[in-house]
Amino acid sequence: MSDINTAQAPIPAASQRRHFVRSVLSNPTGLVASLALLVVIASAIFAPLLAPNDPSAVQIFKVNAVAGDGYLLGGDGSGRDIWSRLVHGGRNTFLGALITVVIAASIGVTAGLFAGFYGRKLDLVARWISDGIMALPALIVLLAFYQALGASIYLSMAVFGVMLSPGFFRLTRNLVNGVKHELYIDAARVSGLSDLRIITRHILLSVRAPVVIQTSIVAGIAIVVQSGLEFLGLGDPSTPTWGGMLQDAFSNIYVSPQAILWPGLAITATVASLVLLANAIRDRMQQGGVQVRAPKVLPLAASQPLPQAAPDVLLDVRDLVVAYPANDGWREVVKGVSLSLRRGEVLGLVGESGSGKSQTAFAILGLLSPGGRVVSGSILFDGIDLGKSSQDEVRALRGKRIAYVPQEPMANLDPAFRIGYQLVEPMMTVLGISRAEATRRALKLLARVKLPDPERVFRAYPHQISGGMAQRVLIAGAVACSPDLLIADEPTTALDVTVQAEVLDLLRDLQKEFNMAVMLVTHNFGVVADSCDRVAVMKDGRIVEINSVADLFAAPAHDYTRMLLDSVLEDGKTRTYRPPMTEEMRA
Amino acid sequence: MIRYLLKRVASGIALLCLVSTVTFMMVFGATGNVARNILGENATAEQVTALNSRLGLDRPLMVQFGDWVSHAIRGDLGPSWTMSESVASALASRLPVTLSMVTIAVAMMALLSAMLGIAAAVRGGWADRAIQIVSVAGFAMPNFWLGLLLVLTFSVQLGWLPATGYVSFGASPSAWAASLVLPVTALVLSGIASASQQIRGAVIDALKQDYVRTLRARGVSPRSVLYRHALRNAMPAALTVLSVQFIALLGGAAVIERVFAIPGMGSLTVSAALIGDVPVLMGVVVTLIIVVVLVNILIDFLNAWANPKVRMS
Numbered sequence: 001m002s003d004i005n006t007a008q009a010p011i012p013a014a015s016q017r018r019h020f021v022r023s024v025l026s027n028p029t030g031l032v033a034s035l036a037l038l039v040v041i042a043s044a045i046f047a048p049l050l051a052p053n054d055p056s057a058v059q060i061f062k063v064n065a066v067a068g069d070g071y072l073l074g075g076d077g078s079g080r081d082i083w084s085r086l087v088h089g090g091r092n093t094f095l096g097a098l099i100t101v102v103i104a105a106s107i108g109v110t111a112g113l114f115a116g117f118y119g120r121k122l123d124l125v126a127r128w129i130s131d132g133i134m135a136l137p138a139l140i141v142l143l144a145f146y147q148a149l150g151a152s153i154y155l156s157m158a159v160f161g162v163m164l165s166p167g168f169f170r171l172t173r174n175l176v177n178g179v180k181h182e183l184y185i186d187a188a189r190v191s192g193l194s195d196l197r198i199i200t201r202h203i204l205l206s207v208r209a210p211v212v213i214q215t216s217i218v219a220g221i222a223i224v225v226q227s228g229l230e231f232l233g234l235g236d237p238s239t240p241t242w243g244g245m246l247q248d249a250f251s252n253i254y255v256s257p258q259a260i261l262w263p264g265l266a267i268t269a270t271v272a273s274l275v276l277l278a279n280a281i282r283d284r285m286q287q288g289g290v291q292v293r294a295p296k297v298l299p300l301a302a303s304q305p306l307p308q309a310a311p312d313v314l315l316d317v318r319d320l321v322v323a324y325p326a327n328d329g330w331r332e333v334v335k336g337v338s339l340s341l342r343r344g345e346v347l348g349l350v351g352e353s354g355s356g357k358s359q360t361a362f363a364i365l366g367l368l369s370p371g372g373r374v375v376s377g378s379i380l381f382d383g384i385d386l387g388k389s390s391q392d393e394v395r396a397l398r399g400k401r402i403a404y405v406p407q408e409p410m411a412n413l414d415p416a417f418r419i420g421y422q423l424v425e426p427m428m429t430v431l432g433i434s435r436a437e438a439t440r441r442a443l444k445l446l447a448r449v450k451l452p453d454p455e456r457v458f459r460a461y462p463h464q465i466s467g468g469m470a471q472r473v474l475i476a477g478a479v480a481c482s483p484d485l486l487i488a489d490e491p492t493t494a495l496d497v498t499v500q501a502e503v504l505d506l507l508r509d510l511q512k513e514f515n516m517a518v519m520l521v522t523h524n525f526g527v528v529a530d531s532c533d534r535v536a537v538m539k540d541g542r543i544v545e546i547n548s549v550a551d552l553f554a555a556p557a558h559d560y561t562r563m564l565l566d567s568v569l570e571d572g573k574t575r576t577y578r579p580p581m582t583e584e585m586r587a
Numbered sequence: 588m589i590r591y592l593l594k595r596v597a598s599g600i601a602l603l604c605l606v607s608t609v610t611f612m613m614v615f616g617a618t619g620n621v622a623r624n625i626l627g628e629n630a631t632a633e634q635v636t637a638l639n640s641r642l643g644l645d646r647p648l649m650v651q652f653g654d655w656v657s658h659a660i661r662g663d664l665g666p667s668w669t670m671s672e673s674v675a676s677a678l679a680s681r682l683p684v685t686l687s688m689v690t691i692a693v694a695m696m697a698l699l700s701a702m703l704g705i706a707a708a709v710r711g712g713w714a715d716r717a718i719q720i721v722s723v724a725g726f727a728m729p730n731f732w733l734g735l736l737l738v739l740t741f742s743v744q745l746g747w748l749p750a751t752g753y754v755s756f757g758a759s760p761s762a763w764a765a766s767l768v769l770p771v772t773a774l775v776l777s778g779i780a781s782a783s784q785q786i787r788g789a790v791i792d793a794l795k796q797d798y799v800r801t802l803r804a805r806g807v808s809p810r811s812v813l814y815r816h817a818l819r820n821a822m823p824a825a826l827t828v829l830s831v832q833f834i835a836l837l838g839g840a841a842v843i844e845r846v847f848a849i850p851g852m853g854s855l856t857v858s859a860a861l862i863g864d865v866p867v868l869m870g871v872v873v874t875l876i877i878v879v880v881l882v883n884i885l886i887d888f889l890n891a892w893a894n895p896k897v898r899m900s
Contacts (some may be wrong), residue, residue: 012849039899041900132602132605132606132897134834135602135834135879135880135883136606136832136834136876136877136879137835137837137838137875138838138840138877139838139839139841139842140837140841140853140856140871140872141610141872142615143841143856143860143868144610144614144856144860144868144869144871145610145613145614146618146860146861147614147620147860147863147865147868148613148614148616148617206596220726220727224727224729227729227732228729228731228826228842231729231731231842231845232841232842232845232857233857233861234860234861245737246731246732248845249735249860250735253735253738253739253743254743257739257743259736260732260736263732264697264728264729264732264735267727267728267729267732268724268727268728268729268732269727271726271727272723272724272726273727275722275723276723279723317861340662350699364802365802365804367800367803369795370794381644395803395806395808396806398804398805398806399804399805399807400805400806401805402804403804403805404800404801404804404805405799406797406800407797408797411796411797411798412797412800412801413798413801414797414798414802414816414819414820415798415820415894415895415896416816416819416820416893416894417816417819422802425807425811426805426806429806429807429808429811430806461895461896463896475802477801477805478804478805480805481750481806484597488655495714500782535856
């Protein structure tokens with residue numbers, strides 16, 4: 001179940017199939033697993049050649065014989081050759097697993113394709129049935145049906161296939177739900193392909209790889225369960241089976257304990273190969289073909305002399321480089337950014353998405369996503385070198401002196417806790433005040449950010465308030481400890497246009513009230529024009545231009561800035577400043 | 588919230604009805620050889636006919652079904668065909684044994700996989716590797732084979748623990764505990780394999796959420812972020828795993844009870860299946876479905892506690 005999402009990685013096109021197989025095999029795990037599987041399957045196929053004795057032939061002198069005494073691995077409780085039974089046992093095991101897999105996959109994938117594609121009632125019914133089947137203890141059902149199904153293990157394995165079909169169903173259904181609104185499906189529909197054609201040609205193709213993974217897992221489960229049924233005596237006693245061998249070994253456990261080893265090892269090795277192969281395929285799909293290993297050696301920032309900052313400079317960032325591990329070493333997302341903020345100053349950080357502006361902000365907060373590192377450069381906050389400070393020292397600054405307002409208000413409140421608690425907890429930690437005092441302050445803050453009925457909001461869960469209200473709550477949380485620096489990462493992007501202006505007004509008021517320095521990350525020059533003193537323009541991880549707002553709008557120095565400004569003008573978003581017409585516009 | 592739970596109860600009852608019907612048709616529809624099975628090879632045709640009519644098998648299937656249902660809703664699951672007790676009393680003595688074993692196994696599994704899963708999610712490194720090894724081993728090793736290896740090592744070779752036999756808690760709590768150590772160990776490994784991986788994924792997902800960054804930006808301690816916020820949000824996923832594993836363990840118990848000669852539901856089912864004691868099989872299926880439905884409703888309750896969105900709707 002957990003693999004549903006991970007399994008949705010891009011599927012290699014048919015032309016790349018051979019490359020795909022090769023790269024799965026280039027993974028050592030994948031190679032060993034495939035080889036092991038190949039050996040077990042081949043030995044089952046060629047069992048008559050590999051087995052020196054008839055697996056059912058009884059030699060009375062060799063009852064519980066030790067290994068090497070005539071029989072390679074010894075004799076079982078009836079004097080039969082364990083080695084011969086072992087290689088023959090693989091046959092019925094693989095046949096049983098094949099039956100289970102084919103039935104589970106054909107029912108599950110078909111139902112999943114149709115339920116996912118047509119949705120609604122069909123989906124509802126199919127999901128109820130699938131949940132119902134999953135609520136049944138499969139082994140108990142198979143035991144209960146034993147009399148009805150007769151001694152043939154294959155019928156039981158077929159029923160087991162039905163019971164395992166929900167796994168395929170859920171996987172396929174979710175995958176189809178993911179792709180059915182893709183453009184190429186729409187295109188196929190418009191071009192007049194029938195639903196059946198679309199399902200079989202386009203959608204089936206895109207669920208193929210996850211289904212292969214699921215198949216190999218289900219084959220493993222089938223082998224384990226089949227051996228369990230045979231161990232309980234529900235198999236055909238006349239054919240050699242791994243589970244049956246274990247049953248025999250169990251009854252002779254005091255006489256010939258080593259007999260327990262071989263069939264169990266055969267099962268475990270086979271199933272482990274299947275799982276490892278599935279893992280190798282999954283890894284290959286997730287990683288796009290290249291073995292990812294984060295480079296261990298990190299180019300550490302050279303120990304630089306502490307740069308001397310101007311007295312009123314609060315934040316001084318120099319040559320900041322931020323990198324994340326990637327396929328081929330480290331990928332730099334911020335490539336040497338330098339900027340500074342004075343107390344009470346508002347700096348706009350502008351750029352397209354992916355330009356590194358948010359990563360710069362997170363680096364200053366010390367909250368890069370997992371894997372991310374500040375590779376070089378320095379961040380000085382009020383004379384404190386954050387790069388040289390310990391985790392705890394940086395944490396002590398966060399919330400208290402450096403605060404953060406995020407982009408998506410709803411995603412930034414913990415859905416499991418009341419809003420009041422989410423304001424009170426940090427205040428108690430950071431300011432060391434009592435719960436009652438923190439509650440009093442939180443209510444006051446909620447009123448300050450102009451939320452109607454602060455008491456109700458205090459008691460509400462995040463899903464009970466609107467996005468605009470949530471952003472006010474987050475702003476209240478950010479200014480709760482009267483910070484010196486507020487980093488706002490696109491604080492209005494996710495809000496309705498009417499709410500955007502109100503939230504910006506609120507931020508501006510609070511900035512003046514607390515005399516905070518604000519770093520306003522945005523892609524919107526209108527916001528910059530309304531709120532900022534200075535603006536830095538970022539592109540591809542670098543600052544291309546930094547200037548006062550008035551000067552930058554009047555005379556953008558960099559082509560990229562000009563391009564950004566032009567695109568804003570076309571949207572008609574700014575009204576405050578009217579930059580002079582550029583060459584391109586005259587043309 | 589109330590409506591949500593009522594819906595789950597209704598869905599559980601529907602499931603119970605559907606599964607009982609299908610199971611009844613399957614097991615009672617195939618009772619052609621049962622009388623001969625019970626009487627043995629040497630029975631005469633007259634004896635077989637007589638037994639069939641005594642068991643009511645000569646009636647049409649639908650009549651048998653109506654009869655069974657009308658008794659079953661009053662808690663009367665009929666007499667066992669092969670044992671000298673009623674199905675209900677056989678189940679009453681067997682169910683607590685299996686449930687106590689499975690409950691202990693689920694509790695241990697939850698504890699160990701939570702520890703392993705959280706460690707792997709937060710630290711990676713050795714815990715991550717341990718999970719990977721355990722998950723492959725736990726998946727690939729049949730639990731009864733693991734049970735056999737445990738018996739071989741700790742009972743046959745070392746003589747530390749009893750190989751077989753079950754002592755009731757009332758008779759001797761220490762002997763009861765000793766008799767459950769090996770079976771529970773054999774049962775939990777595969778559960779830990781799957782649950783710890785899921786919990787690891789759920790915790791990693793929770794820690795990736797935007798609100799975690801915001802909480803950290805406000806100065807909330809890492810301990811609180813992990814144990815209070817991330818864990819609470821990972822709870823629904825973890826609970827789902829537990830309910831899936833509980834069902835798996837109920838099935839797994841059947842084989843494990845056989846290995847350790849524990850007189851629970853599993854060994855009852857196996858012997859009833861082999862001889863064809865159909866009323867017992869019906870009773871087992873119905874009882875276990877009820878148990879599963881109840882456990883799932885309990886899980887829904889816990890889920891509602893962890894997830895205010897469910898609670899408030």
